[in-house]
Amino acid sequence: MPMGHPRRSTGPAVLRTGAVAVALVATACSTGNPPEHTDTPTTESAALRVETVGGADELDERTRAEVEAAVSDVLSAYVVEAFLGDFPRQEFVSSFESFTSGAARSAAGHIDLLTAASVRDATDVRATELDARLSFLTEAGDVHGGTAAVHFAFEATMEDGTRRPLALDGRFLLDGERDAWSIFGYDVTFDDGEDVDAESVP
DSSP states (O other), X not given: OOOXXXXXOSSOOBOOOOOOOOOOOEEEEOTXXXXXXXXXXXXXXXXXXXXXXXXXXXXXHHHHHHHHHHHHHHHHHHHHHHXXXXXXXXXXXXXXXXXXXXXHHHHHHTHHHHSSGGGTTOOEEEEEEEEEEEEEEEETTEEEEEEEEEEEEEEEEOTTSOEXXXXXXXXXXXXXXXXXXXXXXXXXXXXXXXXXXXXXXX
């Protein structure tokens, strides 16, 4: 698998930080129906909102709901480990447990772009927007993979009490071949005031 390399460009950039451990709640929306803004379970973090926008025409309602739930679990696990764990902290490698082995190795090289490692001294973070638009690769009613186009936004509280908006935008490539969904590639931008992209697409 080709290893991704960061690319820099001008403009706002992406940064991530985390400090509160909160449960993510996933809400799924079928093709053609935009996700509703769901009340969060607590005042701490927004819920993960999932919308299927492509590849669902051949899927029955039950299958679509199952794959949406499976992908939601993968994305939720990643967000919690990468951005919403206890802070300050030093360890971020566990953020990639839902990645394939090759993608996890690549992601470890981009750990400052895919996790809150660069702001490990932050004291708190909450998710303000967690949106994912899913497109699935299907054949004869079976789902083989997909893509999640994401917009993940956070508000981090730094050591001095200031608050910093953070955002992760881009796409994650998903493998659904072995009855367990995983992330096998990514192409994302992390925003903290200086654009930095991370890409690993096989």
